[in-house]
Amino acid sequence: MGIPERDRAADELLARREPLMDAAIDRLKAAARRAPGEGDGREDLARCREDIGAHIDALSAALRAAGAEQFSEYCAFTAVFLEGLGVPRSALGAALDALREGVGEQLAPALSAIALEAMAPGRRRLDASPIVTPLALATSPADAPAPLDERAAAAEALARAAPRIAPMSVALGYMRRPGDALAHGARRGRCLEDARRHLAQLAAAVEAGTPALFGDYADWVRTLLTSFGLDPAELVNHLGALGDAIAIALPEHLAEAPRRYLAAALDRLAAGRVELPSFVRPEAPLGAVACGYLDALLQGNRGRALRIIHEAVEAGAPIKDIYAHVFQPCQYEIGRLWQMQQISIAEEHYCTAVTQTVMSQLYPLVFNADRAGRRLVAASVDGNLHEIGARFVADFFEMAGWDTFYLGASTPARDVLDEVARRQADVLAVSATLGEHLPSVRTLITAAREDRRCRNVVLLVGGQPFRVVHGLWRQLGADGSAPTAEGAVHVAQEILAARA
Template sequence: MPGTVQPGPGPIRIASNPIADRRGELARAVVAIQFERWPALYARYGEAGRERCVEDVGFHLLYLAEAVATDSPALFREYAAWVKVLFAGIGIPDGELGESLEILRDVVAARVDPATAERVRACVGEALAALPGLPREVPPFVRPDAPHGRLARSYMDALLAGDRRRAAALVTEQAAAGVRVSDLYLHVFQPALREIGRLWQTRAITVAHEHFATAATQAIMGQLYPAIFAAKRRGLSMVAACISGEQHEIGIRMVADFFEMAGWDSHYLGANTPVNSIVHAVRERDARILAVSATITAHVGRVAALIAAVRAELGERPPPVLVGGYPFNLVPDLWRTVGADAFAPGAAEAVAIAERLIAPAAPDRAAGAA
């Protein structure tokens, strides 16, 4: 099964996945049928376009592979919802997406074992059934009627204009005026970055805008650290990391900062952290909690592998593992599937759940997810 851990010393390896491992071959088979069925595609895109289609279908397959491995059709349905918005932004008709998913289903189901094929049909079938009713656009995340909504809008506008100094001044002035750092994180940084992600998804901005906004926000968060680290220390340690391959690190960094504001000593390892390095950090820092983030659905199996490694390597004293990120928000029980102790939908909730997980009287470690 995907996400299992090979025993013994040496690097942790994620076990074979029958779809992900063959995605290059499968993607080319899907695209060959697409170009045969729709001859206008080649006329429109040419050979370079064919290769781009292979790349795109490869991403579809990664998401399908994880949905199948975890038996979570909702994961692929929500991925199809994201793609529908993306395609609407570049003028691809909804019907073309539906037909592409049908081809994907038939190609993959014909090339895997019967049990996997059944799950493939279930996952793609749920996406196809939902597709007509899925929205073609996502509502804005920055709203003037939300807490600090006008500030969030001004902050986002400064980032999109490439004015990091203005963005920083907006935030630091509010912090000096008494606005809590936690509120700036939750009501300014978070909605602004989500809105910038939405604008990229609809092709209103480029990926360069998104990368600049993320980098600038991380730098501005650093300017708030004197306030973040001012809380009285409680002798509690935690490790926060993104799984190997995961580049979206700002969410887990916010989680680590919320632990700091609650008096914990956080050890934030950043993006794309190898499994063995995370295990070493947990042991070295005597962590009471390990917080792990996965934003990309295709990385869920790696979270399972990490949790298994932590339990195997740390023996009788593994800390509770708290997971979060986009795929865990989509599927309520996905955290149980990967073997975590709890799931937190946001940074503030992560601290509260962690406190319950380590409480001596806690009757059930998984109760933190309630």
């Protein structure tokens, strides 16, 4: 079959779109009359008519592209999506059968043969089980979510419905762009993981009441996906499908805020990609040291990285400046390079581990400050596996003469509060790297406020979400926040002085 013939068949399908839709609906109505009580699996044949129009559009697009294989993917993901709505697979089969008969009658024999040949594998695929690989995409949860309390917050409703929304949104996205399903192959399962992550980030932004938080995340994802060589239109497609799945799964009043946040993020993506500048610049304070240190890390030369820092210290560079102008911008740059896919996760982990080793070697200088008679507990909030930011904070407090107790990554709230009480801490500092960590921050703050052992403890929060959204710490009930580790020390001192 040549390309001109496929294009002619595609053109004829679109030209005959309305008559084909009408004929298919007439056949489905006739079938419903022959089998009362069964029908085509739908109460709304008008909606079925729209779906048949979508089938025609998909078949036409498939003929112009990859033919039968692309239409087969469309049929598979349409079945998955409809099953998520409670529509049996047999209903889709009946609609395709009705369309197939109309194509055979209304198109010229040569063109109808081309179109029917492209339809056949997709129709047969509906009889396969599982219909889609990987299996995780083949089904939505069997049990519908429990009825939502009308007073339930949109963020809570979104989180509760996420197990249904995620697979539906992926199926809908692939239904709309079946070529992506073909291109992704085994990576389809990764798309489901991404949908779950999008939902977690969206729920956190809705709970915080900050559309900018999800917009910043969308920018980050676009940069990451683009660095993998993926078309940014794929992200736009999947976020659009996510919004439509939310509209299906949630009552209108609960779906309004999540869909508005998604729309704002899509507008932001439409504005174009923002290039991320390097965090390490030669003209910055200790810029030459930072450039040399970063180069040593990226070359995998731990010994040279150590020597660069020790030479800077011996030349009189204050430890605080080493942290603020070398370690911190280099860590940000390592994250940027990973996001741009210029280094691997393994390389990112290596660079971070080297920096932690160098920090440990500087501890004799960090711990020699006069004691201030104050105590700090610092931890990454439960679920946050990024620990170096909280460690930076603890070290700056230590350099200010505080006794510090750094608890590491992903520490459960109860364990954090037990340690705060045991150490008789004046300040608790917690770090959140992603928006999805904010519910854990809120949980920890709420628990601390309710724990009489922690009644007078100053609660500080920090991390990327708090740099993106000014005043977010107030919404979560904390006492303060700062964009830098050194700034956190000043904020804590000011709060304690005001309470004295």
